[in-house]
Amino acid sequence: MASTTDTAGIYSAKEKGILYTKIETNKTLGVSCVEVKGNKEERKNKTQNGYEYEECTFEELSDLLKQDLAYSPFRFKDGIRNKENLFGKTGWIALDIDKSSLTDTETHYLLEDINHHIARTSDPSNPYKFRVLLELDAEIDIPDKDWKNFILSIAEDLILNIDTLPKSQIFYSFEGRNVLSVTDQNPVSVKKHLLNISNKPAKSTENLSNKAKSSLLGNKRETFAPAYEAKDGEGSRKLIWSAKYAIELGADLEETKELLWDINHYWVYPMPKARFEKILKQIERWF
Numbered sequence: 001m002a003s004t005t006d007t008a009g010i011y012s013a014k015e016k017g018i019l020y021t022k023i024e025t026n027k028t029l030g031v032s033c034v035e036v037k038g039n040k041e042e043r044k045n046k047t048q049n050g051y052e053y054e055e056c057t058f059e060e061l062s063d064l065l066k067q068d069l070a071y072s073p074f075r076f077k078d079g080i081r082n083k084e085n086l087f088g089k090t091g092w093i094a095l096d097i098d099k100s101s102l103t104d105t106e107t108h109y110l111l112e113d114i115n116h117h118i119a120r121t122s123d124p125s126n127p128y129k130f131r132v133l134l135e136l137d138a139e140i141d142i143p144d145k146d147w148k149n150f151i152l153s154i155a156e157d158l159i160l161n162i163d164t165l166p167k168s169q170i171f172y173s174f175e176g177r178n179v180l181s182v183t184d185q186n187p188v189s190v191k192k193h194l195l196n197i198s199n200k201p202a203k204s205t206e207n208l209s210n211k212a213k214s215s216l217l218g219n220k221r222e223t224f225a226p227a228y229e230a231k232d233g234e235g236s237r238k239l240i241w242s243a244k245y246a247i248e249l250g251a252d253l254e255e256t257k258e259l260l261w262d263i264n265h266y267w268v269y270p271m272p273k274a275r276f277e278k279i280l281k282q283i284e285r286w287f
Contacts, residue, residue: 028139029091030055031064033071034079036172040122043070047170051079058092058115058135059183065119065131065173072170083168089139091187094171095132095155096121096163102240103127106282108180110240111158113233115187118180121172131171132160135187144168146197153196154188159240186233205248213249220259223249227263235271236279239263243283253287 032051036043047070064071072081073090102110104118104127111118115135123129134154142150147167155162205213216223224245227238239260246256257280264270271279 028055029058029061029135030073030075031061031071032074032076032079033064033069035068036070037068040172043172046070047081049078049080051076051081058133058187059181061092061133062117062179062181062183065117065133065179066175066177067173068175069173070170071173072168074167081168081170083144083166086144086168089141090136091139092133092135093151093154095134095151095160096165096169096171097132097160098129098163100128100130100161101244101286102282104130104180107132107160108182110236112182112236113185114158115183115185116181119173119177122174124174124177131173134158135183137187137189138191140190140194142167142194142197149197150193153193157193158188159237159244205245208249210250217246217249217251217255220262224259224263228266230267235267236275239271239276239279240282243286247286253284256283 030053032053034047034050034052036046051070051072053075071094072086073092073094074086075088076082077085077087097107100107104120107130108116108118111132117133118130120126120130140150144167148164151162152164154160208216221228224242227242230238242259242263243256246259251259260276260280260283264276270276
């Protein structure tokens with residue numbers, strides 16, 4: 001209850017009392033990087049040391065994605081990359097997407113209210129394989145054991161299908177890539193994702209009976225409540241989430257479209273027709 005009420009920190013129960021962790025909103029962004037060239041195998045031999053840490057703005061990270069580099073949001077002691085040498089906080093994260101149901105351009109529009117950079121990775125012709133950099137609203141320092149749950153919570157909230165990589169993971173950027181950016185909107189709010197580290201609910205539909213799935217589909221207003229009650233800026237993401245969830249529950253294309261029409265008409269300010277129809281066309285590819 002305290003964590004829910006206090007927007008400036010998180011409370012957790014320990015054996016000897018309550019631990020309070022303040023969320024640091026004053027950010028100094030930076031990046032560790034080293035120049036690398038060649039294919040993946042050639043790059044691997046050049047990513048063990050030589051990392052230099054430079055402070056930068058989130059806007060400047062766009063340039064990072066246009067060069068041949070290996071990089072990390074964190075510092076490496078003595079510039080040597082390994083798990084034990086990783087230290088410091090970060091105000092941004094990198095997410096690796098190899099099997100997306102949306103293209104890089106579609107994801108760019110999906111995140112239009114979130115500060116981000118998107119660039120394709122090793123194959124410039126593959127629009128379904130790309131990297132996403134996200135600005136956070138506070139600096140974080142999360143133990144490696146909790147890192148995957150943290151980034152998964154963010155990915156699920158933003159409807160991104162990511163590879164769950166460890167905190168010590170380095171990422172590659174490639175010269176000449178086109179970068180899709182938004183830098184004048186909102187950073188990702190970290191608090192609820194920090195809380196989700198230890199309270200991550202299971203959302204799997206695998207063990208549900210067909211009767212249970214049918215019941216959930218029949219009770220649209222409750223099952224898809226997050227979409228019906230979407231906040232400003234969340235509309236596209238909540239429609240995509242609703243479609244994915246409905247399909248998991250057994251909905252066919254027409255049932256899925258009908259659900260999205262119902263959600264859009266429920267909103268006080270429905271999505272413009274052209275944009276809504278664009279989302280429907282994206283979903284048609286999944287059948």
